Amino acid sequence: MTRRWRLSPMEYVIQQPKTESGIRYVPLTEEVASCFRRIIANRAHPKTEPMVDGYAGFLFLDKNDMPMVALHWEKYLEHIVQKYNKIYRIQMPKVTPHVCRHTFCSNMAKSGMNPKTLQYIMGHADISVTLNTYTHVKFDDAKDELLRVANA
Numbered sequence: 001m002t003r004r005w006r007l008s009p010m011e012y013v014i015q016q017p018k019t020e021s022g023i024r025y026v027p028l029t030e031e032v033a034s035c036f037r038r039i040i041a042n043r044a045h046p047k048t049e050p051m052v053d054g055y056a057g058f059l060f061l062d063k064n065d066m067p068m069v070a071l072h073w074e075k076y077l078e079h080i081v082q083k084y085n086k087i088y089r090i091q092m093p094k095v096t097p098h099v100c101r102h103t104f105c106s107n108m109a110k111s112g113m114n115p116k117t118l119q120y121i122m123g124h125a126d127i128s129v130t131l132n133t134y135t136h137v138k139f140d141d142a143k144d145e146l147l148r149v150a151n152a
Helices: 030-042 070-087 097-110 115-122 127-134 139-150
Strands: none
Touching: 070 097, 097 115, 097 127, 115 127
């Protein structure tokens, strides 16, 4: 068995979305916009602002003043889940940024968001991806919806 070693430093790139639907403007509530403004105001200023493919001004930087990537967030969430599970008897399942994306989509669908609006926000070219892959509905959700409609 041969081992492969990375000989060059990690390269940062800005990738284009998989489909044209991935290019979108997402509206924010004032509360979320305020959180982003607070992050920007409190962000440490690096000696040299990192630039990747002509983009700068990244919200979160790592300890080397480079943009944080998905792996950073996966590790943070993994650490949080491990700490929680050491303390509490009922264990928390694995949480990743992608699990958070599924949860957001399911919660928006359950709250009654128009499916086409949700499709746009999620950046899906096909509504079936939004409804069949990202939206998770269980018995209690169906029961609650049935009662809501019956009582309307």
